[in-house]
Amino acid sequence: MKSTAHDFKENAHKALHDTELREALSVVGKNFILKRRLAADALPEFETLRDEAVEIKKRTLNELDLHLERFERKVIEHGGQVHWCIDAAAARETVLSICRSVNAKTVTKGKSMLGEEIGINGFLEANNIRPIETDLGEYIIQLADEPPSHIIAPAVHKTKSQIADLFEKHHKLPRSMDGEALVAEARAMLRQAYFDADVGITGANFLVAETGSSVIVTNEGNGDLTQTLPQIHIVLASIEKMVPTFEDMATILRVLARSATGQQMSVYTTVSTGARRAEDPDGPEQYHVVMIDQGRSAMLGTELQDLLRCIRCGACMNHCPIYHAVGGHAYGYVYPGPIGAALDPALLGVAEALHLPNASTFCGRCEEVCPMRIPLPKIMRHWRERAFEDGIQPVVQRSAIRLWAFFARNPLLYRLNTRAAMWALHALGAARGRFKSLPFASGWTAGRDLPAPQGGTFHAQWAAKKGRTK
Amino acid sequence: MSARDRILGNVRSALGRAEPDDKTRAAYDARFDAHTRNTVPARASVPHAALIERFIAEAHLVGATTARLDRLDDVPAAVASYLRDKNLPARIRVAPALQSMSWGEQPVEVGYGKAEPSDTATLTRALAGVAETGTLLLTSGPQTPTTLNFLPDANLVVLTETDIVGAYEDGWDRVRALGATPRAVNFVTGPSRTADIAQELILGAHGPIDLHILVLKN
Numbered sequence: 001m002k003s004t005a006h007d008f009k010e011n012a013h014k015a016l017h018d019t020e021l022r023e024a025l026s027v028v029g030k031n032f033i034l035k036r037r038l039a040a041d042a043l044p045e046f047e048t049l050r051d052e053a054v055e056i057k058k059r060t061l062n063e064l065d066l067h068l069e070r071f072e073r074k075v076i077e078h079g080g081q082v083h084w085c086i087d088a089a090a091a092r093e094t095v096l097s098i099c100r101s102v103n104a105k106t107v108t109k110g111k112s113m114l115g116e117e118i119g120i121n122g123f124l125e126a127n128n129i130r131p132i133e134t135d136l137g138e139y140i141i142q143l144a145d146e147p148p149s150h151i152i153a154p155a156v157h158k159t160k161s162q163i164a165d166l167f168e169k170h171h172k173l174p175r176s177m178d179g180e181a182l183v184a185e186a187r188a189m190l191r192q193a194y195f196d197a198d199v200g201i202t203g204a205n206f207l208v209a210e211t212g213s214s215v216i217v218t219n220e221g222n223g224d225l226t227q228t229l230p231q232i233h234i235v236l237a238s239i240e241k242m243v244p245t246f247e248d249m250a251t252i253l254r255v256l257a258r259s260a261t262g263q264q265m266s267v268y269t270t271v272s273t274g275a276r277r278a279e280d281p282d283g284p285e286q287y288h289v290v291m292i293d294q295g296r297s298a299m300l301g302t303e304l305q306d307l308l309r310c311i312r313c314g315a316c317m318n319h320c321p322i323y324h325a326v327g328g329h330a331y332g333y334v335y336p337g338p339i340g341a342a343l344d345p346a347l348l349g350v351a352e353a354l355h356l357p358n359a360s361t362f363c364g365r366c367e368e369v370c371p372m373r374i375p376l377p378k379i380m381r382h383w384r385e386r387a388f389e390d391g392i393q394p395v396v397q398r399s400a401i402r403l404w405a406f407f408a409r410n411p412l413l414y415r416l417n418t419r420a421a422m423w424a425l426h427a428l429g430a431a432r433g434r435f436k437s438l439p440f441a442s443g444w445t446a447g448r449d450l451p452a453p454q455g456g457t458f459h460a461q462w463a464a465k466k467g468r469t470k
Numbered sequence: 471m472s473a474r475d476r477i478l479g480n481v482r483s484a485l486g487r488a489e490p491d492d493k494t495r496a497a498y499d500a501r502f503d504a505h506t507r508n509t510v511p512a513r514a515s516v517p518h519a520a521l522i523e524r525f526i527a528e529a530h531l532v533g534a535t536t537a538r539l540d541r542l543d544d545v546p547a548a549v550a551s552y553l554r555d556k557n558l559p560a561r562i563r564v565a566p567a568l569q570s571m572s573w574g575e576q577p578v579e580v581g582y583g584k585a586e587p588s589d590t591a592t593l594t595r596a597l598a599g600v601a602e603t604g605t606l607l608l609t610s611g612p613q614t615p616t617t618l619n620f621l622p623d624a625n626l627v628v629l630t631e632t633d634i635v636g637a638y639e640d641g642w643d644r645v646r647a648l649g650a651t652p653r654a655v656n657f658v659t660g661p662s663r664t665a666d667i668a669q670e671l672i673l674g675a676h677g678p679i680d681l682h683i684l685v686l687k688n
């Protein structure tokens with residue numbers, strides 16, 4: 001996917017003035033948060049399971065080479081193939097050559113964030129192969145020609161009315177505003193596509209080293225039809241999806257759905273192991289795992305390693321005040337919200353994704369709810385420091401920080417100046433109690449007033465109070 | 471250098487690990503025989519009668535329906551009345567695993583094998599039911615084709631009480647007991663659903679709209 005992360009400020013500004021987006025996003029803050037809370041509270045072992053899930057993934061990453069080797073061996077034992085791809089370009093070529101081996105005309109697709117990351121749809125289209133998204137949310141945004149705005153609810157930015165318009169235009173059926181009727185329409189449109197497709201592509205929530213299995217976790221059943229009906233199943237997976245055993249996966253599953261949608265368990269958890277057996281009446285004849293690095297191995301052994309625990313549940317964005325305000329598209333890349341602010345700079349480079357780590361109030365809710373306890377705010381701070389060290393922050397910001405640093409290192413000057421500024425603002429604004437506008441502060445005063453200072457500086461008040469409270 | 475060797479090499483150098491020798495590899499593989507469990511929720515470790523009740527209650531919570539039957543011979547009548555009540559066509563695609571069952575006088579057209587595009591209802595057999603979340607465990611194979619679980623509007627599943635277990639781990643032990651790992655193992659928790667249209671929960675997105683579980687005493 002092409003990034004527009006460098007335009008975050010303009011993107012966010014536009015998003016804040018988009019009334020339909022505001023309407024669509026209003027449910028995210030309420031729905032997801034409440035449901036996760038209820039699901040977590042209903043399972044007494046939830047916090048213990050989180051701790052164990054973190055430990056499992058830490059252990060797994062520390063022996064990732066052994067797990068990857070075993071996984072490959074087991075896939076081959078079950079009649080499948082593993083294709084190792086160092087980056088997105090290699091992965092795209094691999095998928096294309098598998099599709100070409102059967103002269104594929106259409107490809108059905110289950111939801112895959114990695115698929116977005118490597119830009120597989122555009123690439124297949126450019127090579128005259130039609131990719132058809134089958135997850136309802138992905139289907140909607142494919143019709144709208146937009147990228148996903150949420151990692152588990154890709155069309156969460158669309159109102160029902162916008163979806164009704166899209167379906168009317170593309171399905172050539174009378175416009176309906178009934179949710180069930182809209183779902184039934186999409187169901188009927190996609191039915192034949194499953195049978196016609198030559199190849200089905202899915203992502204993977206887990207790769208299990210024990211048996212060489214890939215696992216998808218879904219609610220709609222589209223992923224299963226996508227991977228069962230065509231003659232070829234291609235799995236797109238990045239190397240950090242590995243878990244050692246089925247028991248380990250069970251532990252992570254127990255925190256995944258609860259954190260994501262507030263379900264105890266998603267409807268379909270499908271464990272796929274190799275190709276159709278000789279005696280099987282259905283299932284794909286070929287099973288290919290495209291094993292993609294794309295920057296992951298470079299994160300191992302660094303302060304970014306924690307990010308490789310991410311199970312893409314979406315809880316961090318569901319609980320993020322910035323995400324609630326601007327939505328996913330403003331971030332300008334595949335992964336929005338706190339995980340995007342922490343991960344996108346690693347995938348895109350700090351210069352491109354400079355603004356994302358700043359898109360945070362540092363309230364810490366993301367880390368609190370992250371089932372894998374990823375220190376997201378700490379990683380965002382890391383990127384801010386990197387941006388400063390690399391000298392790629394805007395000049396105004398850099399000079400302001402320099403100026404502040406100069407005064408902070410000279411306490412006497414600092415106090416004199418703050419006292420003078422305080423006194424001046426008090427004198428100017430005391431009558432009305434607030435400022436409607438101030439030079440250099442229009443970013444603040446455009447949307448709200450700035451209260452006028454009521455008296456002395458913090459230092460002065462502290463000095464005065466100290467004597468009394470002791 | 472192949473992409474495989476580059477990726478494994480990058481992983482090893484990032485982690486400061488040497489290429490493992492045969493002894494390390496053997497010790498690593500041996501760990502997989504232990505099937506060590508992590509914490510299993512207490513709700514999965516209750517007497518069997520309570521597990522059956524839990525399974526049924528959880529299945530209802532996720533929108534599945536159930537019927538309790540004494541024996542396999544009661545299934546055809548239960549299927550016929552279900553199709554009638556649901557206003558579905560009186561025909562069903564049945565898993566070969568249930569081929570021995572006699573349909574007698576039931577007014578239902580029965581076909582066996584994998585699901586076909588025109589099938590509106592299917593009947594299959596579960597390997598196990600997991601009580602902790604009302605989850606069915608369905609496996610692929612000539613006796614229980616996978617398409618039966620996903621293509622129809624209504625999926626009916628036979629589950630024997632003795633096959634109801636507490637936790638996912640117990641269910642996976644049943645899979646291990648089969649010997650070879652089947653191509654597909656499906657954990658199914660309720661009928662298909664979506665919330666992709668303005669966050670409204672709607673059943674029957676692409677998979678079955680109805681999931682009906684026939685729980686057999688034996």
Ligand code: SF4
Pocket residue numbers: 309310311312313314315316317339366369370371372373374
């Ligand atoms: S960072 Fe944590 S909360 Fe966010 S998607 Fe990943 S696992 Fe979920």
